Amino acid sequence: MSWVVLIASGVLEAVWATALGRSAGFTKLWPTVIFAGGLLASMGGLAFALRTIPVGTGYAVWVGIGASLTVAYGMAFGGEGFSLVRTLLVLGIVGCVIGLKVLH
Known part of the structure; x- marks a missing residue:
């Protein structure tokens, strides 16, 4: 259950990071x-997951999921440049996150 919560929390990290960028310094309400x-x-989800997942592994997975999704969203919808190199680097992050889960 902790891994499911951790993954969902990583997705929510991408949500809040993207919303932060769109808030224009907290001047836009929604x-x-x-x-x-x-x-x-x-x-909250990260805190819950870290009760049973080691902090180093949990935090790295949480950040990796959030960072990868934030970059992917930016390339798809946010006007950030798309390139093969950027895509491969993001896939490297995803690979490392999967590796941490497998080794845990």
Whole structure:
């Protein structure tokens, strides 16, 4: 159960990070509300998962999921440049996250 919560929390990290970027320094209401809700849920899930998953592994997986999804969203919808090199680097992060889970 902890791994499912950790993965969901990693997804929510991408949600709050994207909302933070769209909030224009907390001047736009709905992105700010989504940021706050996503942040609280993401951190709460991370805290829950770290009760049974080692902190180093859990944090690395959480950050890896959030960072990968945030970059992918930015390339797909946020006007960030798409390139084969960026895609391969993000896939490297995903591979490392999978490796951490397999080794745990």
